[in-house]
Amino acid sequence: VRILIDQTRIDDRSYYEDLDSEDEFAAFRDRYVTVPGEIYLDGNSLGLPPKSTLTHLDSNVRDGWGSRGIRAWMECDWINLPFKLGDTVAPLIGASAGEIVFADSTSVNLFKVVSAAVQLNDSRKVILTENGNFPTDEYVLQGISEFRDDLEVRAVSRDNIAEALKDDVSVLVLTHVHYKTGEIFDMEHLTKTAHKQGSLVVWDLSHSAGAIPVALNDCGVDFAVGCGYKYLCGGPGAPAFIYVRQEIQSKALPAIAAWMGHKAPFAFDSLYEPAEGIARFQSGTPPALGLIALQNGVEMFRNLKIEALANKSRLLGDLFIERLLAAPKMAKIHLGCPRDSKSRGCQVSFEHENSYAIVRALIKRGIVGDFRAPYTMRFGLPALYTRFVDVFDATTAILDVINTREWDSPEFTKQVAVT
Numbered sequence: 256v257r258i259l260i261d262q263t264r265i266d267d268r269s270y271y272e273d274l275d276s277e278d279e280f281a282a283f284r285d286r287y288v289t290v291p292g293e294i295y296l297d298g299n300s301l302g303l304p305p306k307s308t309l310t311h312l313d314s315n316v317r318d319g320w321g322s323r324g325i326r327a328w329m330e331c332d333w334i335n336l337p338f339k340l341g342d343t344v345a346p347l348i349g350a351s352a353g354e355i356v357f358a359d360s361t362s363v364n365l366f367k368v369v370s371a372a373v374q375l376n377d378s379r380k381v382i383l384t385e386n387g388n389f390p391t392d393e394y395v396l397q398g399i400s401e402f403r404d405d406l407e408v409r410a411v412s413r414d415n416i417a418e419a420l421k422d423d424v425s426v427l428v429l430t431h432v433h434y435k436t437g438e439i440f441d442m443e444h445l446t447k448t449a450h451k452q453g454s455l456v457v458w459d460l461s462h463s464a465g466a467i468p469v470a471l472n473d474c475g476v477d478f479a480v481g482c483g484y485k486y487l488c489g490g491p492g493a494p495a496f497i498y499v500r501q502e503i504q505s506k507a508l509p510a511i512a513a514w515m516g517h518k519a520p521f522a523f524d525s526l527y528e529p530a531e532g533i534a535r536f537q538s539g540t541p542p543a544l545g546l547i548a549l550q551n552g553v554e555m556f557r558n559l560k561i562e563a564l565a566n567k568s569r570l571l572g573d574l575f576i577e578r579l580l581a582a583p584k585m586a587k588i589h590l591g592c593p594r595d596s597k598s599r600g601c602q603v604s605f606e607h608e609n610s611y612a613i614v615r616a617l618i619k620r621g622i623v624g625d626f627r628a629p630y631t632m633r634f635g636l637p638a639l640y641t642r643f644v645d646v647f648d649a650t651t652a653i654l655d656v657i658n659t660r661e662w663d664s665p666e667f668t669k670q671v672a673v674t
């Protein structure tokens with residue numbers, strides 16, 4: 256579905272109010288904790304908390320941890336939460352039940368799946384990735400090639416990936432939606448091309464899960480990982496997920512062989528024997544409170560059509576882009592993401608040489624986006640809690656902050672640690 260914008264009303268706030276009144280997801284916003292008067296456009300970095308997270312955490316701490324102590328693992332079924340949440344998320348990314356587990360961080364999960372992939376495809380010695388992939392992905396691959404010094408990391412530009420898929424590539428590791436530009440890779444084409452060449456494929460879905468449709472099973476993807484704290488709204492540092500295609504689960508071995516991935520953790524055997532299925536990709540004790548918080552984030556998506564959510568985000572993004580690009584005095588701002596919403600994730604990006612200070616000035620006004628070095632400002636547009644009027648008000652403020660040079664003050668130009 257491609258929804259056309261009424262260009263004649265693009266500078267008219269009532270147009271955005273009308274779109275909100277027709278929005279089938281409008282009622283969801285009230286189920287999240289929001290700050291009155293603030294426009295939060297950073298759900299691509301840290302999603303907002305569902306209101307139910309507060310009560311659910313409280314009851315689990317009191318009635319679970321507090322009242323039951325260690326027994327809560329079984330009596331509250333915390334021990335199975337990593338798999339239950341995996342099965343809830345599965346339809347959002349085109350996976351089947353039993354193919355996903357929540358554990359650790361995306362970085363650690365990436366280490367586990369790439370180490371498994373290079374072992375499965377041991378005769379080949381190249382790990383192929385995109386030059387400019389999210390830094391943790393690049394670092395994890397570099398780390399693997401440091402201790403397996405027979406392996407080489409080859410990073411090429413995104414346009415040259417298909418061509419670089421030669422018969423020495425053990426595994427292709429890519430991020431589906433680019434963290435900075437929001438550009439979507441063609442998962443089906445690249446996965447099939449890689450498989451034809453005999454390479455395995457790992458996708459990082461951090462900016463895809465809960466944002467846009469993904470078809471892991473249909474594309475035949477081998478492994479995937481992704482964050483729980485972005486669109487899935489699991490909270491800061493939420494557990495991440497790991498997907499391993501059913502058919503290779505019994506052959507794949509994570510280099511982190513740990514007790515919760517053991518066949519019988521409470522047998523306390525000295526020898527590691529991997530659990531059947533996806534369970535072997537757990538490492539240590541599941542982060543129960545993190546999983547309990549995350550449960551509320553992922554339950555919000557139950558019975559929703561991810562395609563419909565993505566369509567709303569695409570329209571929000573199109574309006575954001577068209578309004579800024581149409582503004583007369585915007586000479587110094589450049590589009591930093593695809594203009595065509597079919598090629599874009601759930602975020603928009605712009606480049607300006609003073610992006611950092613502009614983002615700081617916007618935050619002071621209560622409009623929360625983020626900055627990615629050296630010149631990018633990013634604005635996330637999750638469908639469940641972003642309103643059309645937010646796009647109008649945010650773009651109005653961006654134009655104002657730039658045109659009046661409001662950003663040009665030491666208060667905004669001084670760098671802080673987390674951007």
Ligand SMILES: Cc1ncc(COP(=O)(O)O)c(C=O)c1O
Pocket residue numbers: 360361362363389391392430434459461462482495
């Ligand atoms: C594409 C991508 N991968 C991985 C990560 C980092 O994940 P984690 O902090 O869970 O290791 C991020 C964080 O923003 C990301 O954008």
